[in-house]
Amino acid sequence: MTRRSHSLPTSLALTLALLVAAPGMASATGLYGGIGGIYTDFDDVDNDSRFGYRLYGGYDFIRIPALLRLGLEGGYTRTGSFEDGDGNTDRLSNGDAGLQVTLTTLPLVNFHGRAGYEWGDTEGAMFALGGSVSVFPLTRIRAEYQNRNEFDAGMLSLEIRLP
Numbered sequence: 707m708t709r710r711s712h713s714l715p716t717s718l719a720l721t722l723a724l725l726v727a728a729p730g731m732a733s734a735t736g737l738y739g740g741i742g743g744i745y746t747d748f749d750d751v752d753n754d755s756r757f758g759y760r761l762y763g764g765y766d767f768i769r770i771p772a773l774l775r776l777g778l779e780g781g782y783t784r785t786g787s788f789e790d791g792d793g794n795t796d797r798l799s800n801g802d803a804g805l806q807v808t809l810t811t812l813p814l815v816n817f818h819g820r821a822g823y824e825w826g827d828t829e830g831a832m833f834a835l836g837g838s839v840s841v842f843p844l845t846r847i848r849a850e851y852q853n854r855n856e857f858d859a860g861m862l863s864l865e866i867r868l869p
Contacts, residue, residue, distance in 0.1 A: 739763035742863020746785045748856060756786025760861055775808040779820060800826035814840045830855030
């Protein structure tokens, strides 16, 4: 696994920009954020399945009621520790951003897909598929599968949407 230099402040700044820059645009659409736990499985590493976390935020800039939402989502992911090929213990920290499409045809359940790019300790294309269920008017429980450059991850998160 090739480890690349990264800037944690840059990744966090981009994630926070999605959460902070859009309040003026937030009307009956869009702004949301969440935090979740992830379970990672690295592609070329033994003793690798560990828990980590992900912070994310986004803005839905197109919304067609009872059909779909289209928006941008960014996040910061910190994997659990793993043993690399040299026997060293390591963790990965990555930022990501992507275009997300959410199907909203069912009243309480949504399904989404996201394609984007990740950077940090590893970089490259990433995609995600998942769904969420409404538990309160502005709160959703979200489950997601992520395929990233160096690892796959399952995520379970709590998401809050602004009205």
